Amino acid sequence: MNPSASTLAFVESPVQLLNVLEWAYAQGTAPADRGPLLGAVPRQPERTAAHPQPAAGSTGSTAAGTAGTPAAGAGTAHPVRIVVLPPTDPMSRGQLRRMAGIARNEGHDVHWQEARGGAGAPLKALAALGGQVRRARRIVVGDPFSRFMQLLLVPARAAELVVVDDGTATMEFVAQLGRGERLRRWHRSGGGVLSRVRELAYAPVSGRARRRLTPGRRRRVEVFTSMPVVPLPGMELRLNDFAWTRARFGPPRLTKGTDLVGTSLVETGVVDPDRYLDAVRALTLEHGATRYFAHRRESPEKLRMLSEATGLEIVRPDLPLELIARRGPVGRTIVSFPSTVVHTLPYALSGTGVTVAVCDIDPEWLTGAASARARSFLAGVTDTARDVHRLPAQAAPAAG
Known part of the structure; x- marks a missing residue:
């Protein structure tokens, strides 16, 4: 399937947005150049194409525009609709705004959707995004542990799901999925009675999201990652070797x-x-x-x-x-x-x-x-x- 407007990506951190850009760039290359399936992962040779080095104090958006223009069709031919679900802390929001600017420069359709910070924000966001989720043929997920992301997956009908790295959490995600466990961040302890009651009430949503993220006869699941993970039966693992970053910036x-x-x-x-x-x-x-x-x-x-x-x-x-x-x-x-x-x-x-x-x-x-x-x-x-x-x-x- 060609990545296009039918591809809907959800990100909640700057790193997730970076990895969506890497994934989209890989989709715009020839199939043989999209990175091998993970197993024995060979190191990719350094790309030495001439790209002007941005000044040390330049901004992210400026750097993206001056650090080299991709060859025709290299990573920009397949725009993705990216929905940013920002957290509340200022540092993350600032980095996300900079990354959103870079993504727009790459030709992607970026939508900023507040889903936190107020009692009614999650419900408003779910109502605003539900139709897009139902229509999407492919959904790209930045954080499968996110409860809001799990809620969004409930109405999803997409035949393809892609999980991009949210850091080392990807390692735990694949391991928990393989063991049939509920998705839970590795650093979270058991919590008190109230926390356990909430977990039980949320269990149906979490369980449905877990099934959505598990490969099946009518559902393709890809994990695009730099992490050393063992794929589940039917899961496609694709190497993220930061080809977009190396093509756009530096050395x-x-x-x-x-x-x-x-x-x-x-x-x-x-x-x-x-x-x-x-x-x-x-x-x-x-x-x-x-x-x-x-x-x-x-x-x-x-x-x-x-x-x-x-x-x-x-x-x-x-x-x-x-x-x-x-x-x-x-x-x-x-x-x-x-x-x-x-x-x-x-x-x-x-x-x-x-x-x-x-x-x-x-x-x-x-x-x-x-x-x-x-x-x-x-x-x-x-x-x-x-x-x-x-x-x-x-x-x-x-x-x-």
Whole structure:
């Protein structure tokens, strides 16, 4: 089927929107160039077509317009209707607006739909989008764990469903789907009685969404991913090697320093704030880091403490890190905790000479509120990362 107006994509984060652009770009290439089915994943050669490097201070939309014009039919021949369902936090909304501008420059039809922030917003959004969902022949989903997205899938009649990465959550999504479990974010703990009552009341919707996302005789399901996942029977797994990002941006200018990548594990209640501060301080000293790229969900108070304790320059990116790093300037070494970027940056920065390193999370850093799944999930994120450098154990400070 040709991606067109009959393709409806829903995104709730900047990374999801980036990955919809990657998917649409892959659909506009020749079938042999759309990336292999995942299994043994070969590294794609660096694309060296001449694309002017945007200035370091240029905006996302400007960069997209000046970082090279695609050849005719390369990724822009098949526009997608993209519905942005923004969260309420300002950083995410700002990045989404920038990404929406880039998507429009690529020729896509982008619609901004408020679905949060008020008692009646979800119902209004469902009413506004229901007809489009019923008519769509293909639906692209950015976050299958989202309750609002699950509600939208109830009236869906699409014969094709595509799930694009929402970070490492894709790994857990496919695993839970294969085990027949209800879809639940890996960092969520059991919750109280009221939470369990809500889960039971919502179970019919969740169950129906899970069936919609499971391949069947009349339903094709594709997962477009950079993550190492094992496909279910009948599921098509397609590699996202960030070909669109590499075609539009960079290669970046490299600095001599090391950049650290922040994580929101403190904000989600998984990692103790003091242990995280100790870890960042140790990594800064050991690797001579000078910049800290903050996750969009990191709190201003936490970032201020990090800056005062380490002297790091705190950078709050206005686009997903894959685009920021590819646009440059960027350090020759990027150090991250277990997170999405240890899987995506090696693709986005392929051939640039940048080393991506990952620092394990010491189990002693986990809070009492962390889910039972947190330890094994974080270890799995690191263990399955390709083309990254594992830091020695002493890089992670001991508890205390």
